[in-house]
Amino acid sequence: xxxxxxxFLYTRLRAQFIKEVLSVLRDPRSRMVVFVPPILQLLVxxxxxxxxxxxxxxxxxxxxxxxxxxxxxxRLDSAHFIHRVVRVDNARQLHALIDKGQVIAALDIPVxxxxxxxxxxxxxxxxxxxxxxxxSGQITVSYLTAIASDIGAEVTPxxxxxxxxxxxxxxxxxxxxxxFIVPGLTGILALFSALLITSLSIAREREMGTFDQLLVxxxxxxxxxxxxxxxxxxxxxxLGLSMVAAAVGIFGIPFAGSFILLLLSLVLFILSxxxxxxxxxAVSMTQQQAILGAFAIGVPAVLMSGFATPVExxxxxxxxxxxxxxxxxxxxxxxxxxxxxxxxxxxFSSLWPLALIALCSLSIATIFVRGxxx
Numbered sequence: 210x211x212x213x214x215x216x217f218l219y220t221r222l223r224a225q226f227i228k229e230v231l232s233v234l235r236d237p238r239s240r241m242v243v244f245v246p247p248i249l250q251l252l253v254x255x256x257x258x259x260x261x262x263x264x265x266x267x268x269x270x271x272x273x274x275x276x277x278x279x280x281x282x283x284r285l286d287s288a289h290f291i292h293r294v295v296r297v298d299n300a301r302q303l304h305a306l307i308d309k310g311q312v313i314a315a316l317d318i319p320v321x322x323x324x325x326x327x328x329x330x331x332x333x334x335x336x337x338x339x340x341x342x343x344x345s346g347q348i349t350v351s352y353l354t355a356i357a358s359d360i361g362a363e364v365t366p367x368x369x370x371x372x373x374x375x376x377x378x379x380x381x382x383x384x385x386x387x388x389f390i391v392p393g394l395t396g397i398l399a400l401f402s403a404l405l406i407t408s409l410s411i412a413r414e415r416e417m418g419t420f421d422q423l424l425v426x427x428x429x430x431x432x433x434x435x436x437x438x439x440x441x442x443x444x445x446x447x448l449g450l451s452m453v454a455a456a457v458g459i460f461g462i463p464f465a466g467s468f469i470l471l472l473l474s475l476v477l478f479i480l481s482x483x484x485x486x487x488x489x490x491a492v493s494m495t496q497q498q499a500i501l502g503a504f505a506i507g508v509p510a511v512l513m514s515g516f517a518t519p520v521e522x523x524x525x526x527x528x529x530x531x532x533x534x535x536x537x538x539x540x541x542x543x544x545x546x547x548x549x550x551x552x553x554x555x556x557f558s559s560l561w562p563l564a565l566i567a568l569c570s571l572s573i574a575t576i577f578v579r580g581x582x583x
Contacts, residue, residue: 250394250401262348264292268315270303271296275323277332277360284356285316290349307339314338314349388462392547393516395452396478396539400510403445403479404503407486410437411578412499434575437490438483445479446472456547466546470556474542477563481535484570491577510534515541538562 267285271278285294295312297303306312317335326332336353338346453471456462485506493499513520513527514536520528531537538559545551 250397262313262345262352263290265290265314265345265349266293266295266312267291267349267353268295268297268303268306268312269318270298270300270315271318272320273318273322273324275327277323277326278318281316281318281334281357281360284360285353288352288356290352303337307337310339310341312339313342313346314353316353387460388548389544391452391456391460391462392544393540395449395456395475395543396514396536397511397516398452399445399449399475399479400482400536401503401507402448403441403482404486404489404507405500406441406444407437407483408489408493408499408503409496410440411487411490412493412496415493416495431575433578434487434571437487437578438480438571441483441486442476442479445482446475449475449479462547464547465550467550467553467556470553470560471543471546474539474556474560474563477560477567478535478539481563481567481570484567484572484574487574488570488577491574491580510536513537532562533566535563535566538566 269282269285271282282294282296285291295306297306297315300317303315303317307315315337317337319333319335322332322334334357336350338350340346450472453464457464486503489502489506490499493502511517513523513531514534515531516536520531520537523531541559542551542556545555
């Protein structure tokens with residue numbers, strides 16, 4: 210008798226799982242919102258989103274005709290991050306280029322620049338930076354400072370025998386920004402995929418008029434939760450693992466951690482997101498409301514997770530909110546698994562919050578769905 214009831218339960222779950230997967234694959238709207246965003250995220254973040262400064266234009270107002278001003282301008286011309294050096298004849302043109310946003314920075318070289326250096330003094334150059342692009346402007350200033358320091362070392366090598374500080378970058382020696390971005394995309398891709406699939410599930414049933422059939426069917430609330438969760442869990446896991454494979458195979462990012470622990474973390478992460486998606490789906494009357502709700506939750510979650518800016522830089526209240534976001538903890542695990550062999554104790558410190566969030570979100574989702582079914 211128990212075997213027979215178990216067989217019936219397995220048959221019902223399998224049928225509902227197949228129905229949910231086919232609903233996602235057959236509906237053009239579902240395919241668009243589930244599969245297109247991950248592809249766009251891969252293209253935009255991996256190839257376009259970077260904090261490095263490249264191909265910028267710099268203006269130069271050179272009032273000096275000496276050797277060292279010529280040397281400075283030549284090094285600016287050959288700098289890899291500068292696309293074009295715009296030479297101007299007066300300070301008014303220099304300021305106009307900054308005002309119009311045509312250059313990110315401008316150098317005003319005084320008339321006595323080379324003479325001051327030749328007499329043993331330190332030549333000074335005024336740098337005007339476009340403050341509207343504060344982050345890129347500060348990075349550009351650091352690049353320009355490095356060029357000026359190289360010239361200073363060449364002028365007075367006896368004064369600067371060498372830098373007293375030697376910098377080594379562990380885990381990312383070349384500071385390749387893509388090594389940081391792409392692993393984090395695994396969590397973002399899985400987040401939006403699982404969130405959209407589950408948030409559309411019950412809303413789609415209600416919009417298509419098949420939700421009433423669930424009310425009169427012998428299916429229990431836990432069975433509905435499982436059947437709505439499994440497609441998101443499977444698709445989200447497959448997409449997440451595909452992103453891991455792309456990071457290693459296409460982008461050449463080293464994977465030094467444990468694949469088993471990363472897989473376990475990915476499953477717990479998706480389960481926690483599934484609970485949030487089911488809550489959204491239960492309170493949404495249409496698929497449009499579910500999509501808007503998913504992005505209303507997903508975008509702030511990405512911004513507060515530490516993907517773009519460190520959580521420690523946020524106000525204390527937002528740091529507390531960040532701790533209840535599953536992506537915050539998963540990013541620590543996935544980035545540590547790629548660039549360094551994160552020890553088990555460090556993984557567990559981020560793994561148990563994921564398990565707790567998954568338990569709470571699925572429990573609350575069960576209450577929400579039960580309330581809709583009654």
